[in-house]
Amino acid sequence: MRTKIVAGNWKMNKTYQETKALVKELKHAVKEIELDNTRVVIAPTFVNLQKASKMTKNSVIEVAAQNMHQAASGAYTGEISAQMLKSIYVDTVILGHSERREYFGETDELLAEKVNAALDNDLEIIFCFGEVLEDRKQGNHFKVVESQIKHALFHLDSAAWSKIILAYEPVWAIGTGETATPEQAQEMHAFIRELVAGRYMSDVAEEVSILYGGSVKPSNAQEIFSKNDVDGGLIGGAALKVEDFSAIIAAI
Ligand code: PEP
Secondary structure, X not given: OOOXXXXXXXXXXXXXXXXXXXXXXXXXXXXXXXXXXXXXXXXOOHHHHHHHHHHOOOOOEEEXXXXXXXXXXXXXXXXXXXXXXXXXXXXXXXXXXXXXXXXXXXXXHHHHHHHHHHHHOOOEEEEEEOOOHHHHHOOOHHHHHHHHHHHHHOOOOHHHHHHEEEEEOOHHHOOOOOOOOHHHHHHHHHHHHHHHHHHOOHHHHHHOOEEEEOOOOHHHHHHHHOOOOOOEEEEOHHHHOHHHHHHHHHHO
16 A cells, blocks of 8 residues: 655744744644554754754654755755765655755756765655646646656666655645646646556556645645545645644545
8 A cells, every 4th residue: 555645845934943843733733643554744944854853753753854965975065965864864855846946956867866865875755846837738747747757767776766755746836825626636646657657667656655735735635635646745835834734634
């Protein structure tokens, strides 16, 4: 059975003090939820990762980084390596978020390097991709998603896929309040699973969790998560409010 995952991307939000308060509240809230084959992941900013990681040590909540550099170490001012993440017991990293692609110029080629560096350090990857509105309007969304996945991930061997979680995030639905319909999400997720099955063996495709991201909120989570190929969500804005995030977890 595929693992279900609800992951919260906190982006550049929450100070150290606010992070402590939010993690504390969240720990209480998740205790009340029956987690059936479901993982709960939060991704605070780099400076708050270690605190969040320590605070969640004995809880079901896992901690992920929002990004990392592709090099092992060196003269890369302001950057963080995979090994540094591992050294504070962070085992998962989000790569390829559309904001990294748009504001920091991350390309599929660069992301392939980051993917390799993460895997070399035994990090699990939540790999994000998705089309912009113009692509969808022109009917190019399948082509765009196919190209993003192929260029960043298809050089991997099948064994590496046990460390990959896919996150389909149509850019037009991120932080806009506009959500893909459950049917649009299912259509794309089924396409992605077939794409993976075409390149690897079908068990790789069957086992990879594919998350949906883009304005998921308590009011739409259940319908989206009910779709066959949707294995959970990557949540932005709604992950910053315990009430909303726990309602989304419960919806799965
Ligand atoms: C995201 O940034 O990954 C995201 C899905 O954001 P939001 O839920 O706010 O649309």
